[in-house]
Amino acid sequence: RLTVVKLSYNSFSSFAKSSQVPDETQIIGLGLNSNSFRGPFPNWICELSSLHILDLSDNRFSGLIPQCFGNSTITLQELFLRDNNFTGIHPDVFVNATNLRALDISYNNLEGKLVRSLINCRDLRFLNLKSNRINDEFPFWLGSLPSLNILLLQSNRFHGPLYHRHLSVGFQSLRVIDVSRNDLCGTFPDFYFSDWREMTTPNAEYDDTYMKDSVFDVAVYHSMKMVNKGVDTEYDKIRTDFIAIDFSGNRLRGSIPESIGMLRELHLLNLSGNEFTGHIPPSLANLTKLEALDVSRNHLSGQIPPGLGSLSFLSTMNFSHNYLQGPIPPGTQFQSQNCSSFVDNHKLYGLEDICGETLVPNPTPEESEDLSEAEEHVINWIAAAIA
Numbered sequence: 001r002l003t004v005v006k007l008s009y010n011s012f013s014s015f016a017k018s019s020q021v022p023d024e025t026q027i028i029g030l031g032l033n034s035n036s037f038r039g040p041f042p043n044w045i046c047e048l049s050s051l052h053i054l055d056l057s058d059n060r061f062s063g064l065i066p067q068c069f070g071n072s073t074i075t076l077q078e079l080f081l082r083d084n085n086f087t088g089i090h091p092d093v094f095v096n097a098t099n100l101r102a103l104d105i106s107y108n109n110l111e112g113k114l115v116r117s118l119i120n121c122r123d124l125r126f127l128n129l130k131s132n133r134i135n136d137e138f139p140f141w142l143g144s145l146p147s148l149n150i151l152l153l154q155s156n157r158f159h160g161p162l163y164h165r166h167l168s169v170g171f172q173s174l175r176v177i178d179v180s181r182n183d184l185c186g187t188f189p190d191f192y193f194s195d196w197r198e199m200t201t202p203n204a205e206y207d208d209t210y211m212k213d214s215v216f217d218v219a220v221y222h223s224m225k226m227v228n229k230g231v232d233t234e235y236d237k238i239r240t241d242f243i244a245i246d247f248s249g250n251r252l253r254g255s256i257p258e259s260i261g262m263l264r265e266l267h268l269l270n271l272s273g274n275e276f277t278g279h280i281p282p283s284l285a286n287l288t289k290l291e292a293l294d295v296s297r298n299h300l301s302g303q304i305p306p307g308l309g310s311l312s313f314l315s316t317m318n319f320s321h322n323y324l325q326g327p328i329p330p331g332t333q334f335q336s337q338n339c340s341s342f343v344d345n346h347k348l349y350g351l352e353d354i355c356g357e358t359l360v361p362n363p364t365p366e367e368s369e370d371l372s373e374a375e376e377h378v379i380n381w382i383a384a385a386i387a
Contacts, residue, residue, distance in 0.1 A: 006031035013037060026050040034058040041065050048072050052215050055080040065089045073097035078213060078220050082106040089115050097121050101213050102222055106130035114139050126222045128152040138162050138184060143171045152224055154180040161186030162252060172197045178226055178246040187254030199243050199263040210237040228268055229292045229316040244268035251275055261286040272296040280305055294318040309333045317341055324348050
């Protein structure tokens, strides 16, 4: 009996006009990805009542994902629709999708609001909606999904606050969240990250392998794109120990929450291109696994926390285009950065070794009086070295 059909990586462009599904067919896996299929969602797929994996990605399908597809989502566990031209999803499609673990519908033309029937997907672990035209408020209600590990909403039209006192329930299972390049705004309380459990403590069940689901003993890996160390990076597989936050390219304001220092498993933190004010939290020095930090293009002031220099894995930092002041902290972690990581902070000094030239003047006598005793010690040390 035929149970798996995989026609991936061919040049098929259409189906036979008499495409029908025999009553006895029990296809559990259908892979039509990476072809040239075009036109509306194939209605005959709605008749596949035993489907566990469906992959239509990398084609030219268009239009609305119809209501009848809800008949196939009852048993569905993995659904991949990325890189097509779908414009919408019928609101009732996921009402019975209680077994769905992964949904990737990135790089389409989805419009309007995010379908609320996703709240029924209690086993959902992976949700990728990147690069669509979804115009909605931030979906706080997704925080009630107990297994959601990866949430990718970047490059849409999500708007409004990212935190709401009466709606935010905390994403306790999140390990990767990317909401970059939207229109989100608002401020955060200091305790905002305190309930993000998966980013706070190591989990013994996650080792150095890759995130995957198992469907009838077949390993299904998930993929994504995310900016890492300033480069748009393709992850064909996602490591189980990869923890990341990208809030860049929004209108978030106020102070960066001190509770961010609780996320000790964090590898990547990107808060660039927002309207954050105040100081860079010294608690960031607690993030001993941090590899990349970007707080550029904000309105941050004060000094760069010297404790960041003790983070041995931190290879990329970007503090540019802020209002930071004082000396560049000593240490290899800072001295190995590019000059561009510090530009347009007119009261930063000590850049000679990094930039090869004096880009900003040393502080005036009046500014020096405002420096702490520790800062004066650093200045004296620099002056002695120059002498």
